[in-house]
Amino acid sequence: EGQLVESGGGSVQPGSSLRLSCAASGFTFSDYAMHWVRQAPGKGLEWVSGISWNSVTTGYADSVKGQFTISRDNAKHSLYLQLNSLRPEDTALYYCAKGRTYQILLENGFDIWGLGTMVSVSS
Amino acid sequence: QSALTQPASVSGSPGQSITISCTGTSSDIGAYNLVSWYQHHPGKAPKLIIYDVSNRPSGISVRFSGSKSGNTASLTISGLHADDESDYYCSSYTSTTTHVVFGGGTKLTVL
Numbered sequence: 001e002g003q004l005v006e007s008g009g010g011s012v013q014p015g016s017s018l019r020l021s022c023a024a025s026g027f028t029f030s031d032y033a034m035h036w037v038r039q040a041p042g043k044g045l046e047w048v049s050g051i052s053w054n055s056v057t058t059g060y061a062d063s064v065k066g067q068f069t070i071s072r073d074n075a076k077h078s079l080y081l082q083l084n085s086l087r088p089e090d091t092a093l094y095y096c097a098k099g100r101t102y103q104i105l106l107e108n109g110f111d112i113w114g115l116g117t118m119v120s121v122s123s
Numbered sequence: 124q125s126a127l128t129q130p131a132s133v134s135g136s137p138g139q140s141i142t143i144s145c146t147g148t149s150s151d152i153g154a155y156n157l158v159s160w161y162q163h164h165p166g167k168a169p170k171l172i173i174y175d176v177s178n179r180p181s182g183i184s185v186r187f188s189g190s191k192s193g194n195t196a197s198l199t200i201s202g203l204h205a206d207d208e209s210d211y212y213c214s215s216y217t218s219t220t221t222h223v224v225f226g227g228g229t230k231l232t233v234l
Contacts, residue, residue: 044225044226045163047214047223059222060220062220100174106155107216109180109214110159110169110171111171116168
């Protein structure tokens with residue numbers, strides 16, 4: 001069974017940057033689209049970004065477009081999320097999730113999730 | 124405000140059945156049979172329990188079932204167990220640039 005382990009979160013000031021990482025194991029990472037989903041304290045889940053198996057297609061929530069950048073390294077079985085110009089409203093637990101198919105278009109479920117990495121933005 | 128609308132809470136007694144609704148629009152639930160449901164115990168990883176409206180991943184109990192009518196999807200849990208007490212989220216693919224939208228989540232309490 002597959003496993004995802006996120007890292008890179010922390011407490012930062014507004015305007016700072018962070019790079020989140022997600023290490024995958026137990027499945028053929030390069031065959032699947034990957035996603036980031038976040039959950040703000042006391043709130044629900046929010047899809048943040050997704051990337052196709054070959055990095056050709058990426059997508060972002062309107063709330064982070066132009067601010068966050070998703071990438072992956074199939075050789076390292078790793079997914080990344082670069083967070084720039086962080087704002088207090090970006091405070092959340094960030095989950096890495098595996099898509100059920102190779103594309104982010106017509107995505108139909110996230111079947112493996114990590115435990116998340118916490119990002120706190122405050123002055 | 125979430126893109127998909129779920130009731131904030133539902134409850135039921137052990138052995139009973141409950142249904143959680145998830146209402147979207149003609150751009151998401153109404154347009155695609157790409158609705159998923161997740162069970163999320165706080166502090167744990169969310170678990171996919173339904174995909175493509177009504178399909179169960181391997182290992183998910185038959186007590187969990189999904190359906191859709193128009194712009195509304197539903198999750199039914201039959202024969203409630205105490206350990207079904209959890210938060211449940213729906214999601215759907217959307218034709219907007221966002222790609223994926225979630226509901227606000229429903230807290231299920233087993234009385």
